[in-house]
Amino acid sequence: MSTAKLCFIGAGFHASTNIYPSVIRAGAEITAISTRDLERSKAALQRFGSRGKAYDDYQLMLEQEECDGVVVVAQPGDQTAMVLDCIRAGKNVYVDKPLGWNAGEALQIADAAKQAGVIVMVGFMKRYAPVYKKLKELIEGETLGAARSFQATFAVDSTPFCKDEEQFIKLAAIHIIDLMRFLFGEVAQISGFSSSSGEFISQSIALKFENGIVGNVYFTGMTAWSRESERLLVTFDHGFASAEEIDKLVIHQSRTGDSLPWQSLEEQDSVFTPSASPMSGAYRDLYLRGFVGEMAHFMECCTQGILPLSNGRDNVLTMDLCDRILAALV
Template identity: 40%
Template sequence: MARRIEDLRIGFIGHGRHARANLYPALGLAGGRLTSIATRDRAAAARAAALHGAARGHGDHRRMLAEDGLDAVFVSVAPEDQAAVTEDCLRADAHVFAEKPLGMDEAEARRVADTAEQAGRSVAVGFMKRHAPAYRRLAGLMADEAAFGRVLSFHAFFAFSPWTDTLRDDTYLKFGAVHMVDLVRWLFGEVAEVSGHTNSRGSDISMAATLRFRSGVVGSLTLAGVPAWSREQEELTVTGQRGFARVENLSAVAYHHARRAGAGRGEAWQELDEDTVVVRSVNSPASGGHQDLYLRGFAGEVRHFLEAVANVTPQAASAADNTATMALCDELLRSLRPAGRTERGPNL
């Protein structure tokens, strides 16, 4: 029987920077009401509870799970802890929204999926790009076979400046670029073959991969984590038989459909006969500062999770689906070959 989102008993484990900036506000926009918050420090949890209107703050998430009768729990803790904490929530009969990465590799992700199946509870993973309006528009364009034609290829680019000098290829991929890995799976299906190269030096990350999907789609994925990209950048261009589309930084989608020459008309180049449509987000103070939460997909992913819990419907990014994304991350890392260094002499 369907329930109202505002009637759900919701807990939140974690109160870090990402949670405060994106998940707590998105939860409010979705109409959710917090029952309790848990952090590692009871006093900090009490302050967080007061800030977000929760009735209780706990210094131990296991106590919160045992005492508060929660329907759903949000988990946003250290990456290496998220799988175990998620399993604690599942064993307490709560549905879970877990930030990525959920599991540090395929094996850990599969363990969480098995626990969710045994508990009969659902797990949504924080792959918010699936809910970003720009990528939803792109998916709709690709689905219009008459206008776009069969999807042939893509190029994806994702870059940002590292937030720590301890990042390496594996942690960069699984803590950040995993979003693009999951996105191309969502758009194009499962991957049949992967090959790649890395030119990383310490925490300066640079890698490129070529992917062939079971659907026949082929594409390239270029990833970077270096100080040059203090302005985070992401781009995705998809080519079909009769059209192409490009998403840039989640705020604009450009798409073009090829026109067939009409009867009695000359060559297309003799006329102004080609158009590319560009759609952008509206720039308005009416957003109240929430626009980024919608455009990046945070508002959409949280709303979807709460609606799924209230109506007992499947999640868009389940624990089982997450296993496939983490498996692809592992395969990408195994495929990477170091780029050879070229020594340049004084006369070269």
């Protein structure tokens, strides 16, 4: 992992629970933190073992601090302006999703980053989750032949922070939407049905990708799903792969023998899981969900000048797909 000096804007629940610990695990040095309250910034520095400087004005921090990159984890409505300020200051920036509320806003930021010659990376951590990285390798390597179709499920109680379908798609389901692009490419056709009512979301979506892959997606944001769940089943020419939650990948290879399948032990499944050791403490979740991997990737991009996988230009396509899905729902 590359070492990098990072400044932070924001120290809320998500940042403190997921991003700061992941940055530390990835080996970064936290050089400064800015929040709206100076004492809160000082407390965050102390909590995460940094001797850096506290600010209550992020623009002053951008002016005074030399760093490899800035990590922005703020309210969605504030992030576009903050990222543009980081770009104008000549800083590489990682920002939590969504970056821009639509494709137009996302494009504005991508163009600004290109003109300034800086890196912009959007926080789509599922691209860096081990279960989906292994599934990506399986798709690209064609070990089971070509991928043909998939079924995806994402269920969560999003009612506290999503009050309508647009908020649900862009604040919650967006991770799965971006993951589908990452795994299968760009979407050619979409149709969808909704039985949502206010913050209670229930959607069924069918997609056909430019490469011919077809898939069905079930999204729900209901109080019924206090236990968040996500699953992804991909069918190939010669088998299937099932990603179950974030900690199990089952790969089934079609039998090759001449006998009937129930006459012998010819079917084969490979099951990949992480260790269940309690020695991981709370870090196991951060690795499996992809947070540590994405922060390590951002650090590497900043220090070596590499274009991030989930870069600002790529984010335009994810935001466009979100809007296309919303437009297709009936």
